Amino acid sequence: MDWNHYRFLSLWSLPAPPTAVYAVLERPEDYPRWWPQVRAATRLDDGTGVITIRSVLPYDLTFTALQTRRDPAVGVLEVALSGDIEGWARWTLTVAGPGTLARYDQEVDVRKPLLRRLAVPGRPVFRANHRLMMRAGRRGLLRHLQAV
Numbered sequence: 463m464d465w466n467h468y469r470f471l472s473l474w475s476l477p478a479p480p481t482a483v484y485a486v487l488e489r490p491e492d493y494p495r496w497w498p499q500v501r502a503a504t505r506l507d508d509g510t511g512v513i514t515i516r517s518v519l520p521y522d523l524t525f526t527a528l529q530t531r532r533d534p535a536v537g538v539l540e541v542a543l544s545g546d547i548e549g550w551a552r553w554t555l556t557v558a559g560p561g562t563l564a565r566y567d568q569e570v571d572v573r574k575p576l577l578r579r580l581a582v583p584g585r586p587v588f589r590a591n592h593r594l595m596m597r598a599g600r601r602g603l604l605r606h607l608q609a610v
Contacts, residue, residue, distance in 0.1 A: 465581035466572040468589070472596040474564040478607045480537050480555040483562045486606060487539055487553050490527065496606035499595040512545075517595035519587065523547055523574060546574040566596065 476483055486492070490511055493500040501522065502514040509529035516522045525545030531538055537555030549570030556563050572578055577588065 464571070465585055466578050468568070468570050468572070468592075470566070470568040470592055470596075472566040472600075474566070474600045474603070475558060475561065476564055476600075476604065476607065477561040480557055480562045481534075482607060482610075483555055483564055483603075484534055484537055484539070486603065486610075487555075487564070488532065488534075496602040497599045498602060499598055515595065517591045517598075519591045521574070521576065527551070543570060546577075547571065548573055 486496075490500075490513060491503045491505045493503050493513075499515050499517045500513060501516050503511055504513075505511045506526075509532075511527050512524065513527055514522050514524045523546040525543045525547050527541040527543055529540070530542050530550070531540035531552075533539075538552065540550060540552040543549050543551060547570040549568065551566070551568040551570075554565040554567070556565070572581070572588075577584065
C-alpha cells in the first residue's frame, strides 16, 4: 500500500438546480468567498489556477489545477493537480429531485515532504481533516447558493 496515495469521494445534496451549482463550481477563484478552507485561488489563465487550502490541521497545501474537462451539458468539471498534491479531481452534477447531487471524486498522491514523512501515523488524521474540509465546503456552498 502506498501510504501517500489517497482516493476521496464526497456527495453533496444541494437544493438548487445543477446549472446554478455548476455556475458556482466552475469559478474556483471565488471559492475563498464561500469555502473557508480554500485560503487562496488565483486564476492564471482560462484553464489554470493556483489554489491554497488549509483545514483544521496546521499545514497548507498549494497546488496548480489545470482544467482537463469542462462539460456543462453533462455537469462535469475535472482538473489535473500538481504541486503539494498530484493527481486529479472531478465534480459531477446530476439532478436529484428538486435539486442537485454534487459528486466530488479525487485521487492524489501527496508530495509535500512533511506530510510524506508522517504518512503512516498521520493517514487517519489526514483523511478526517479532508472530511471536515468537505463538510465545511458543503455548508458554505449551501449558504452561497441561498444568497444568490
